[in-house]
Every structure is written in structure tokens, then in C-alpha cells.
Amino acid sequence: MSATLVPTEIGVTAAEAIRDLCARAVGGTPVAEYAEAEPLAWEVLEAGGWDLVGAPEADGGGDATLLDLVLVARAWGETIVPAPFLTSLMAKRWSVAARDCEGPVTFAVADPSWSQPGHVPFGTVAPHLLRSVERDEIVPTPVGKPEPFAPSLRATTVGVVSELTAQAGGELAVVWAAEATGCAERLLAMSVAYAKERHQFDRPIGSFQAVKHTLSSMKVLAETAETAVLWAAIESGHRHRAAAWALDASLDVAERAVQVHGGMGFTWEMGLHFYLRHITVLRQLVRGLPR
Amino acid sequence: MEPEQLAFASEASAWLADNVPRRWVERRSSLVEEEVVQIRMDWDRRLYAGGWAGLSLPVEYGGRGLGLAEEVLFGELAARAHAPDGYGRIGRILTAPTLIARGTDWQRSRYLQKILSGTEFWCQGFSEPSAGSDLAAVKALARRVEGGYRVTGQKIWTSFAFHADKCLFLARTDETAPRYRNLTMLLMDMRQPGIEIRPIRQISGGSEFAEVFVDDAFVAEEDRLGAEGEGWSVAMTVLNSERGGVEAVSRYVEMRTDIDLLLGCCAKLADRIPEAEEFETRLELVRWQVRKAITREGDERAFTSATGVLKVFWSELWQEMTRMGLDSMCPVHRDHWNLAYLDSRATTIYAGSSEVQRNIIGDRILGLPR
Numbered sequence: 001m002s003a004t005l006v007p008t009e010i011g012v013t014a015a016e017a018i019r020d021l022c023a024r025a026v027g028g029t030p031v032a033e034y035a036e037a038e039p040l041a042w043e044v045l046e047a048g049g050w051d052l053v054g055a056p057e058a059d060g061g062g063d064a065t066l067l068d069l070v071l072v073a074r075a076w077g078e079t080i081v082p083a084p085f086l087t088s089l090m091a092k093r094w095s096v097a098a099r100d101c102e103g104p105v106t107f108a109v110a111d112p113s114w115s116q117p118g119h120v121p122f123g124t125v126a127p128h129l130l131r132s133v134e135r136d137e138i139v140p141t142p143v144g145k146p147e148p149f150a151p152s153l154r155a156t157t158v159g160v161v162s163e164l165t166a167q168a169g170g171e172l173a174v175v176w177a178a179e180a181t182g183c184a185e186r187l188l189a190m191s192v193a194y195a196k197e198r199h200q201f202d203r204p205i206g207s208f209q210a211v212k213h214t215l216s217s218m219k220v221l222a223e224t225a226e227t228a229v230l231w232a233a234i235e236s237g238h239r240h241r242a243a244a245w246a247l248d249a250s251l252d253v254a255e256r257a258v259q260v261h262g263g264m265g266f267t268w269e270m271g272l273h274f275y276l277r278h279i280t281v282l283r284q285l286v287r288g289l290p291r
Numbered sequence: 292m293e294p295e296q297l298a299f300a301s302e303a304s305a306w307l308a309d310n311v312p313r314r315w316v317e318r319r320s321s322l323v324e325e326e327v328v329q330i331r332m333d334w335d336r337r338l339y340a341g342g343w344a345g346l347s348l349p350v351e352y353g354g355r356g357l358g359l360a361e362e363v364l365f366g367e368l369a370a371r372a373h374a375p376d377g378y379g380r381i382g383r384i385l386t387a388p389t390l391i392a393r394g395t396d397w398q399r400s401r402y403l404q405k406i407l408s409g410t411e412f413w414c415q416g417f418s419e420p421s422a423g424s425d426l427a428a429v430k431a432l433a434r435r436v437e438g439g440y441r442v443t444g445q446k447i448w449t450s451f452a453f454h455a456d457k458c459l460f461l462a463r464t465d466e467t468a469p470r471y472r473n474l475t476m477l478l479m480d481m482r483q484p485g486i487e488i489r490p491i492r493q494i495s496g497g498s499e500f501a502e503v504f505v506d507d508a509f510v511a512e513e514d515r516l517g518a519e520g521e522g523w524s525v526a527m528t529v530l531n532s533e534r535g536g537v538e539a540v541s542r543y544v545e546m547r548t549d550i551d552l553l554l555g556c557c558a559k560l561a562d563r564i565p566e567a568e569e570f571e572t573r574l575e576l577v578r579w580q581v582r583k584a585i586t587r588e589g590d591e592r593a594f595t596s597a598t599g600v601l602k603v604f605w606s607e608l609w610q611e612m613t614r615m616g617l618d619s620m621c622p623v624h625r626d627h628w629n630l631a632y633l634d635s636r637a638t639t640i641y642a643g644s645s646e647v648q649r650n651i652i653g654d655r656i657l658g659l660p661r
Contacts, residue, residue, distance in 0.1 A: 005582055005583055005585075005586050006586055192657050192659065195659060196659065196660060203660075204659075204660045206653070206659040206660055207659065207660040207661060209646075209649075209650065212649065212650065212653035212654075212659050213646070213649040213650075213653065215653055215657055215659065216603075216648075216649035216650075216652035216653045216657065217649065219596075219652050219656060220603050220604055220652070223580070223596065223597060223600045224573075224576050224580060224600065224604060226583075227579045227580045227583050227597075228572075228576055228579075230579065230583060231575070231576070231579040238572075238575075241568065241572050242572060242576075245569065245572045245573070245576075
């Protein structure tokens with residue numbers, strides 16, 4: 001029993017706007033051509049005020065609910081445009097100092113698997129780092145060691161870890177999981193289109209039950225992963241478990257997308273690996289969040 | 292939650308606390324089949340007497356006139372209270388909404404109140420020996436006679452047939468018309484000469500389903516549901532209910548009891564709590580998936596998308612849950628898991644096998660080529 005699953009107007013509007021903005025920046029371009037480039041300048045996001053969508057109204061923000069931000073993050077995840085949008089959005093939701101910054105903001109998340117303790121998405125491009133939510137402290141982003149596994153996340157490792165509250169950690173888990181479910185939606189759509197188009201044995205491969213059932217299972221996962229992030233947004237007590245499940249389900253979708261694309265799926269230029277990499281790193285980031 | 296929903300929830304919780312049979316909660320797995328049937332039939336009657344039957348059905352037919360949202364809410368509370376699943380589930384979940392969508396006023400007033408009150412129990416005469424997943428191949432023949440039809444044929448896997456008063460019966464009415472246009476849905480009286488029911492022994496040892504042999508049984512004209520030749524489309528209405536939200540919520544209620552056993556006892560014993568917690572996450576997603584579907588009722592495509600994945604999702608999860616229960620070798624719940632494990636093998640077969648469900652998701656939701 002709990003609150004409504006219906007987003008407010010700002011969530012719907014912002015998600016549409018973000019989808020448009022990404023389409024204008026990279027629409028029709030293969031992900032492999034832009035994942036390592038800079039297709040969307042920070043100034044465009046800032047000019048639209050989209051980085052402030054989740055901030056309080058009194059500070060010029062859009063006062064979006066976490067459920068609204070799920071919609072926004074899903075829209076963003078569809079294209080994995082490499083820009084520090086979601087980290088800035090969340091930092092500016094929690095921190096006055098972040099809202100006062102010019103330029104994008106990020107934070108360092110604990111990750112025990114690196115030689116340095118902090119994992120910073122967009123550490124190579126965001127000049128500001130939220131050091132502590134409680135003390136509202138912003139520092140210049142330390143120059144870190146580039147972590148190139150997921151190019152669309154421009155990550156570094158650094159010597160510090162941001163002090164995020166459990167509340168902030170929960171919200172971030174939901175937003176990153178929602179981003180991953182956006183990736184999953186997009187991968188499913190790409191896979192369905194490919195299975196309709198690609199012919200073998202004189203038939204579209206999507207007409208073979210073996211392939212069809214793989215795609216149907218992807219649909220089951222993508223649908224329920226979306227449901228999981230909506231649930232996570234509404235019930236704070238279940239944030240981490242629902243987000244973790246949505247991330248796992250999204251990765252399952254991504255793996256099957258590679259399989260459905262066959263040999264093409266395994267090529268660098270087809271670009272599915274950028275999504276695969278993106279989702280795996282989001283999973284790692286979420287695991288490092290405070291609870 | 293809205294104030295009305297809060298009031299509804301607290302009223303429902305209080306009623307459930309007073310009415311869920313203790314014997315069911317405490318001794319469910321060790322009861323003999325006859326007692327299980329009795330408890331489940333009584334539960335339908337108790338729900339009706341308490342005003343909890345047919346929550347989303349119109350008031351004029353004995354329902355409460357509320358929505359799917361209240362069905363989900365009540366399901367959640369009934370699940371926590373470990374309530375039984377009423378024996379009249381075919382009538383309640385399949386016949387009733389189909390009568391409302393496709394029936395005549397006469398049929399609605401004749402049948403709905405009796406379904407909700409647990410006065411008449413229904414079974415579903417769809418599958419035949421040579422028409423399983425290929426349902427359109429049914430052969431049972433209904434011939435026109437004065438005042439109605441005479442029906443002859445054989446049905447199989449008919450759950451609850453042994454105690455059923457009525458049957459939602461899919462028959463062929465035209466031997467020359469093309470496939471999908473040769474069928475008619477009939478509301479058949481099971482208590483008449485010419486109907487023989489042979490229980491089928493299931494892998495679990497129980498006999499919830501049966502073979503039904505029909506030899507020249509009569510169905511009156513006014514008991515035809517929809518027009519002659521429209522049987523396939525009426526059957527699709529039935530199947531949408533059978534694979535949809537209200538059904539999923541009722542399964543959620545049953546599965547919640549199993550997950551509580553795992554988390555409270557058996558998984559702990561087997562040292563598999565994290566896995567059981569993931570099952571619980573997936574189970575809660577069944578309920579949330581229905582809640583999400585409700586918010587999309589205005590958008591047919593999105594609604595179909597949200598409900599279309601439910602059957603595969605809950606049925607496969609249930610099998611994994613019961614297997615863990617079995618594997619736990621819990622000394623307290625061993626009998627329960629032995630039975631539940633075997634019983635749950637049916638979940639991915641009945642009401643549209645997982646294979647058929649995945650074809651439907653692929654063809655109708657994703658638009659893949661056939």
C-alpha cells in the first residue's frame with residue numbers, strides 16, 4: 001500500500017524534452033560514432049534548466065518527485081549520450097552548493113575493486129565534485145586515473161569517496177537503475193527491428209520461435225524492470241532491492257540483445273557493447289552506494 | 292493512498308483477521324482434498340456474505356462496483372492474512388467478466404449473483420484431446436435443435452469439473468465455416484443426463500481436473516454467449532481474463548504464503564536467504580506490475596503490454612520457489628513442498644503454456660513476423 005504510480009507534469013514534460021534533446025543530438029547516428037565523442041554540450045542541458053529539474057522550486061528547480069526522475073532517467077538511458085547529466089541532476093537535487101556551481105557536478109562512489117577507493121562517473125569532464133551531502137561541500141574534481149571500460153560514462157578513479165546520505169544513496173540507486181531500464185527498452189527495440197529485417201533461410205529471423213521467444217523473454221524483463229524502478233521510487237524501504245533487480249534484468253536484456261544480433265552483435269561498430277558496458281558499470285556504481 | 296482506499300484497506304484487514312480460517316492457515320498442507328474443497332467453497336460464501344466478492348464487478352449484479360486497484364489492494368491484504376483461494380475462481384475470474392462484456396441482461400441476472408455468492412460453481416470446457424494449445428481445433432459439436440442445441444464431444448484438463456454446476460463450453464457449431472468462425476460459446480448445465488466426469492489423476496496424486504464426456508446434452512438458446520460463430524472471439528475475452536490482472540493478483544495471494552514459508556523458515560534452514568529475497572522481490576513485482584497496468588488502462592497498447600507479460604512472469608517464478616522449498620528439506624514443511632513442487636509444474640502449462648504466451652508476446656506485443 002502506498003502512494004500513486006502516476007508522475008507529475010514536470011516528470012512527463014522533462015522526459016519528453018530530454019528524449020527530444022537526445023534525438024536532436026544523436027538521432028539516427030550509430031552509438032559507436034558518438035559514445036566516445038561529445039555529441040551534446042553541457043550548455044544545452046544547462047540552458048534548458050534540465051539539470052535543475054529535481055531541485056526545490058524555491059531555488060529555481062522543477063521540484064520533480066523521484067518517480068518523475070525515473071521517467072527522465074529512462075529517457076536519458078535510451079541513447080546513453082555521454083554527458084554528466086544525471087550526476088549533476090542528482091547533486092543539484094541535494095546540495096545548495098552544487099546548485100550554485102557553474103558546470104556539471106559529479107561524485108565519487110565507493111568501489112573496492114579499484115586501486116583507488118573512489119569511482120567517479122564523468123570524472124574526466126565534470127569540474128565539480130560533491131564531497132559531502134550533509135556538509136553541502138563541493139570541491140574541484142580531483143584529477144583521477146581514467147577508467148575507460150565504459151566510454152559513455154567517462155569515469156575515473158580517485159583517492160576520495162563522497163559522503164552521501166542513505167537517502168541520497170537510495171535515490172541515486174533508483175535513478176541509475178532507471179537509466180539502465182532505459183537502455184534495456186532501447187536494446188529491445190533495436191533487437192526487434194533487427195529480427196524483422198535480418199533474413200536467413202529466406203525468412204526474417206524474428207519468425208523463428210527460438211529467436212521470437214528470446215525477444216519475448218527480453219520483453220518480460222524490460223516490462224518488469226520498469227515496474228521495479230517505479231516501485232523503488234515510491235517505497236523508500238525497498239529502493240535497493242528493487243533497483244538491484246532492475247539492473248540485473250536490464251543486463252540480461254543487453255546480453256540477449258547481443259545474441260539476437262548474432263555476429264553483428266559482437267562487432268565494435270554495431271555498438272551494443274557500449275550499452276553492455278554502460279549497464280555493467282551502473283551496477284557496480286549502485287553496489288557502492290550507502291544504504 | 293486516497294482516504295477512501297485507506298478506509299477500504301482497514302475495513303478489509305479487520306474482516307480478514309476475523310474470517311480467514313485458522314485451520315487453513317495452520318494445517319493447509321496436511322488437509323485431505325475433500326476438506327480443501329470444502330474450505331475453499333466456504334471461503335467464496337464468506338467473502339460474499341462479508342461484501343468482499345466481486346470487488347470490481349457492478350453493484351447491480353452483487354459486486355462492489357470498485358476497480359482493479361481495489362482488487363489489488365484486497366489481494367495484498369488477503370495474501371498477508373494467508374487467505375485461501377476461493378473454489379469459485381473460474382466463475383469469478385473468467386465467467387463473470389465475460390458475461391459482463393459479452394452476455395445478455397438475462398444471462399447476467401441469471402448467473403452473476405450465484406457466482407459471487409458461491410451458490411453455483413463453474414468449470415471451463417475449452418481444451419480437448421486434440422485441441423490444447425491449438426484451441427481453435429475444438430471438435431465438440433453443438434447441433435441446432437428446437438429451443439437450443441444438443442452437444443456431443445469430449446473435454447479434457449477441465450479443472451473443478453467434479454464439483455461444477457455450470458460450464459463455459461466452447462463448441463463447434465458449423466462444420467463448413469472456416470477456422471475461427473465455426474465456434475460458439477455455450478453456458479452448459481453440468482447437472483443433466485449425458486454428462487460424465489472422469490477425474491484425471493495428476494502428477495501430484497490429486498484430481499483437481501477431469502475429463503468430461505458429453506453425449507447429447509442440452510443447452511438452451513438463451514444460454515448461448517455471444518452470437519453463433521463468435522465463439523473464438525468470446526474465448527479470447529475469457530483468455531484475456533485468465534492471463535490478466537485479476538488472475539495474477541489471485542496467484543499472488545497464493546504465492547505470498549509460499550514466500551513467507553521460505554523467508555520465515557525453509558530458506559533460512561537451507562542458508563539461501565538472499566535467493567529467497569530475490570524471489571520475494573519478483574513476487575512483489577507481480578502486484579506492482581498489475582498496479583502499473585491500472586495506470587495505463589486508457590492506453591490499450593501500453594495496457595496490453597503491461598498485462599501480457601504477467602502469466603509467464605508469475606508462473607515461472609512459482610516453480611522456482613517451490614523447487615527451493617523442496618531443496619530446503621525443511622522437516623516442518625516437507626509435505627507442503629512435496630505437493631507444491633509437483634503441483635506447480637502445471638503453472639507453465641495451464642491457461643496458455645509459456646511457449647504459447649511467448650508466441651503471443653512476440654506476435655501481438657512486439658509485432659514480430661509469424
